[in-house]
Amino acid sequence: xxxxxxxxxxxxxxxxxxxxxxxxxxxxxxxxxxxxxxxxxxxxxxxxxxxxxxxxxxxxxxxxxxxxxxxxxxxxxxxxxxxxxxxxxxxxxxxxxxxxxxxxxxxxxxxxxxxxxxxxxxxxxxxxxxxxxxxxxxxxxxxxxxxxxxxxxxxxxxxxxxxxxxxxxxxxxxxxxxxxxxxxxxxxxxxxxxxxxxxxxxxxxxxxxxxxxxxxxxxxxxxxxxxxxxxxxxxxxxxxxxxxxxxxxxxxxxxxxxxxxxxxxxxxxxxxxxxxxxxxxxxxxxxxxxxxxxxxxxxxxxxxxxxxxxxxxxxxxxxxxxxxxxxxxxxxxxxxxx
Amino acid sequence: xxxxxxxxxxxxxxxxxxxxxxxxxxxxxxxxxxxxxxxxxxxxxxxxxxxxxxxxxxxxxxxxxxxxxxxxxxxxxxxxxxxxxxxxxxxxxxxxxxxxxxxxxxxxxxxxxxxxxxxxxxxxxxxxxxxxxxxxxxxxxxxxxxxxxxxxxxxxxxxxxxxxxxxxxxxxxxxxxxxxxxxxxxxxxxxxxxxxxxxxxxxxxxxxxxxxxxxxxxxxxxxxxxxxxxxxxxxxxxxxxxxxxxxxxxxxxxxxxxxxxxxxxxxxxxxxxxxxxxxxxxxxxxxxxxxxxxxxxxxxxxxxxxxxxxxxxxxxxxxxxxxxxxxxxxxxxxxxxx
Numbered sequence: 001x002x003x004x005x006x007x008x009x010x011x012x013x014x015x016x017x018x019x020x021x022x023x024x025x026x027x028x029x030x031x032x033x034x035x036x037x038x039x040x041x042x043x044x045x046x047x048x049x050x051x052x053x054x055x056x057x058x059x060x061x062x063x064x065x066x067x068x069x070x071x072x073x074x075x076x077x078x079x080x081x082x083x084x085x086x087x088x089x090x091x092x093x094x095x096x097x098x099x100x101x102x103x104x105x106x107x108x109x110x111x112x113x114x115x116x117x118x119x120x121x122x123x124x125x126x127x128x129x130x131x132x133x134x135x136x137x138x139x140x141x142x143x144x145x146x147x148x149x150x151x152x153x154x155x156x157x158x159x160x161x162x163x164x165x166x167x168x169x170x171x172x173x174x175x176x177x178x179x180x181x182x183x184x185x186x187x188x189x190x191x192x193x194x195x196x197x198x199x200x201x202x203x204x205x206x207x208x209x210x211x212x213x214x215x216x217x218x219x220x221x222x223x224x225x226x227x228x229x230x231x232x233x234x235x236x237x238x239x240x241x242x243x244x245x246x247x248x249x250x251x252x253x254x255x256x257x258x259x260x261x262x263x264x265x266x267x268x269x270x271x272x273x274x275x276x277x278x279x280x281x282x283x284x285x286x287x288x289x290x291x292x293x294x295x296x297x298x299x300x301x302x303x304x305x306x307x308x309x310x311x312x313x314x315x316x317x318x319x320x321x322x323x324x325x326x327x328x329x330x331x332x333x334x335x336x337x338x
Numbered sequence: 339x340x341x342x343x344x345x346x347x348x349x350x351x352x353x354x355x356x357x358x359x360x361x362x363x364x365x366x367x368x369x370x371x372x373x374x375x376x377x378x379x380x381x382x383x384x385x386x387x388x389x390x391x392x393x394x395x396x397x398x399x400x401x402x403x404x405x406x407x408x409x410x411x412x413x414x415x416x417x418x419x420x421x422x423x424x425x426x427x428x429x430x431x432x433x434x435x436x437x438x439x440x441x442x443x444x445x446x447x448x449x450x451x452x453x454x455x456x457x458x459x460x461x462x463x464x465x466x467x468x469x470x471x472x473x474x475x476x477x478x479x480x481x482x483x484x485x486x487x488x489x490x491x492x493x494x495x496x497x498x499x500x501x502x503x504x505x506x507x508x509x510x511x512x513x514x515x516x517x518x519x520x521x522x523x524x525x526x527x528x529x530x531x532x533x534x535x536x537x538x539x540x541x542x543x544x545x546x547x548x549x550x551x552x553x554x555x556x557x558x559x560x561x562x563x564x565x566x567x568x569x570x571x572x573x574x575x576x577x578x579x580x581x582x583x584x585x586x587x588x589x590x591x592x593x594x595x596x597x598x599x600x601x602x603x604x605x606x607x608x609x610x611x612x613x614x615x616x617x618x619x620x621x622x623x624x625x626x627x628x629x630x631x632x633x634x635x636x637x638x639x640x641x642x643x644x645x646x647x648x649x650x651x652x653x654x655x656x657x658x659x660x661x662x663x664x665x666x667x668x669x670x671x672x673x674x675x676x
Contacts, residue, residue, distance in 0.1 A: 184573040220582045261609075
């Protein structure tokens with residue numbers, strides 16, 4: 001007998017809400033029958049979108065949330081005041097065990113704050129990290145933490161390493177994932193104070209495959225599966241990844257369009273090129289999980305289209321099926337005392 | 339009457355030494371007669387290279403330095419022990435005013451340590467930052483600091499901002515350069531402890547064009563001319579820039595070569611594409627200056643070819659002509675006491 005994964009989906013979050021979110025939900029339930037989706041948002045506008053589609057009866061339900069948290073609102077204030085917003089309503093469903101997971105393309109800040117304040121941390125987890133997947137030459141790597149935990153301590157990074165390792169192994173399917181700490185050189189004596197304090201602690205962890213330092217230049221090569229760093233560094237890596245990829249692809253497009261000869265060449269090469277670039281797209285794997293919570297919270301890109309929403313829903317199913325949170329709890333119980 | 343800029347060039351540093359260094363030196367003196375180059379290195383091997391070329395008599399001189407500092411050597415030990423290495427001999431020439439600048443493609447660590455220990459800091463400069471130029475959609479930006487000053491304090495970052503601004507304005511030629519602090523969001527309340535402490539200090543600087551936070555995603559767009567950050571973050575940005583560019587170009591090449599049709603297209607498009615990608619190459623501007631020293635020290639890429647060496651020599655000329663160090667000293671004297 002199969003169990004059903006219940007996903008609360010923020011129908012109002014992101015640049016393309018509610019249209020792409022609703023389409024993503026419909027695509028998900030049309031592909032799998034072990035999913036129940038709650039579309040959380042302004043009832044009328046969600047209903048209007050949903051009425052365009054056919055889908056298996058009972059697999060999608062609308063949950064009214066008349067308020068919307070805007071991207072620019074201060075997260076803490078928004079979470080406290082807008083009790084009827086899609087983010088607060090959806091997260092409360094996870095808290096009350098009415099849903100297994102909450103997925104949102106909305107305000108990162110509100111999702112991070114809501115995850116901690118409403119859904120709450122697993123006992124023993126000090127800081128829940130946000131862990132997006134980034135594309136590499138070999139597939140994807142998990143970048144942990146890119147969240148709001150700036151000025152993290154060494155012991156937090158050790159927990160990130162362990163949770164990231166569990167996620168990569170069981171959700172993404174990488175056997176014995178290589179875990180590395182972001183550093184500014186491969187030599188043992190390099191690094192800032194945090195890295196120097198964290199390095200020996202990670203070396204002591206016998207339950208992860210820790211391979212030492214990774215320089216930022218080797219991240220795109222896929223030299224490690226789990227890239228551990230504190231949130232400021234992680235955010236810089238993630239944002240630069242996005243910005244530089246977009247700039248470089250722009251520069252290349254400009255080059256391809258600069259002469260008549262190159263335009264003809266571009267027309268011939270484009271289909272193959274698009275295909276290869278698609279492999280360099282981490283959204284295939286879903287959104288960024290906020291790990292270490294009593295339930296799953298997934299943050300997808302603000303610009304998410306239906307495909308990323310659908311993949312994020314599937315990611316929630318794998319997360320539940322593989323009992324990731326039980327594995328995290330087990331680690332917390334068994335780890336040696338600090 | 340024109341003055342001559344005297345550049346000590348590390349003939350043994352980098353992957354392509356001495357061949358490309360010597361070629362770069364010859365190209366430089368064949369283009370300008372206001373340069374004197376000292377090729378510092380193992381005399382016989384430098385002589386052998388140099389004998390292939392013709393160049394104006396008296397503009398190149400060999401200075402013997404029988405020892406070589408290897409890339410893997412611990413920098414502090416190497417600088418202390420290998421007194422006859424090209425790096426130590428060349429830096430001593432700057433210290434003793436026998437040369438205006440020292441250029442090396444050798445060990446970054448040894449260049450950074452040597453710069454501080456041998457050449458020495460301008461009085462009042464607390465930490466000399468390493469400031470490479472990175473390519474952007476609009477040209478280049480100065481990334482300051484990428485050196486060895488990890489765990490910098492807010493007051494150091496203020497000095498970086500000022501020195502970077504002077505360099506961009508007078509050496510690169512950007513009028514009233516926009517200075518920004520790397521942050522993880524545009525909002526005032528975002529950032530780690532260092533950023534929160536530095537931000538108000540930079541806002542108070544009336545002698546630079548400070549524009550506030552810059553997110554890593556906006557760096558490649560060229561949204562600021564001087565990108566201020568502490569060295570760990572700067573190193574991550576620089577290395578990721580290199581690694582991701584190389585990975586993306588590799589992925590695109592693979593795409594272009596994946597089908598017969600795309601191969602034909604690639605052949606047609608390649609010349610134009612190469613031309614555009616060349617604009618995305620910061621080595622046109624020379625190497626990374628180590629600022630705030632009693633003289634100029636420039637670190638070029640380990641993989642430097644002759645062109646980058648030549649450009650770095652020209653950079654030294656501009657640095658001297660524009661009296662950058664006098665401008666830095668003037669700033670130190672006039673700035674309000676801490």
